[in-house]
Amino acid sequence: MKTIALILSFLVAGFSARSQVNFLAFAGGHGSSAQYFVKGQRQDVSYKPGGIAGLGVKIPFENKLFFSPAVFYSLKGYKVDYTRFSETPRLDAVANNTTMHAIEAAFLFQFDFSAKPGHFFIKAGPTLEMYVSGKEKLKLDDGTSVNRSMPFGFQTYGRYGANLIAQFGYETAGGFLIAAQYTRGLTDLSNQDGGPDIRQRAIGLTFGKYFHRSKN
Template sequence: MKTFLSLLGIAGLSIFAANAQTSYGLKAGLNLGKITNYDSQKFNPSYFVTGFADIPLAGRFSIQPGISLQSKGTKFVDAIPNWDQTNSEPYASSLNVMSIEIPVNAVYYVPVGTGDVFLSAGPYLGYNLSGKLKNSKLNSNATNSRDVEFSGNNKMMNRWDAGINFAVGYKLSNGLLIQAGYGLGLTNLNASSHSKDFSSRTINFGVGFQF
């Protein structure tokens, strides 16, 4: 955690020290989420919105600190995180978590055609704002949902998350960009002794504009 906070502090100082070449951008797109340690999952489609600064360092390298609103989760069939230990029937279930993330990515640009191919990677620190677990019994039409609890005696998930982002994309000379990426969660998000430990895994596709 100290390493992540140090990286964020360095990124913040870099913004203030950056010259006029610093540019800013906004990107948004589709998240396809799953979690580790559970079988019978399907991707849970959701979204992300990210604002970022692109700070040139040397040559074709840049650093990109940002702030991102992320919706993640997964879908299960008869393999849900059974936090209360009361489910006895097969369920179709979905887990959705909304979080704020602060990524700090290193970016390398390669001129191709009228723009640049870019490769990026770096750590992120996340804070889970809210979550919802929705269950539907497969043998009936009954459904129920509950808010994910992040504190108290019935705590289900941890607030803090951290991991590494990877992305590849193409940026046109006019600033328009497209990308595909992967978010590798490294922390255990489970906070209940009734469930297995798990981390997030997210594939994303996005479009954006760098001013």
């Protein structure tokens, strides 16, 4: 949470330095999955539904380039069937279904293809995330199942991570936007030495509305 507070303080400083800032509220849905390796062998991973919701700003930077940071909630997860086994999540697990709740702070730059009120744009940059909580449903090799909270720690799952976000979308003259969004995990979700390599993926659609406010 200290990271999020620092980001918010940075945004407030940015507001006071500009004559006009576009405030953005947005939400969207995505298919969430992961690139998952155990001892170098790729595991069979499938998508599951998730989504995002948050607030951002669009600050003029240079010509048609804007700084567009945001803070948002994200719902992520994946389903995996194991062909090789690891202590994370358990040595006797043959499948896992995870659901994770995270807070992310994004440092994005946006380029508008036109100065007209209605225009296409691209947006990209890194995010820092903190997992608030997570659940996993393990299927074990004896046919039983275990439902539990995901353990975050030094030799289990990491609570902090980083991602790369890329968007391509359209902003209307009325201040609405729609964008296709791709998220690629830059860091390994697993903290276990010699454990799995788990890097999350998501692809979906984001919808938003700008609210304009000029500095007096």
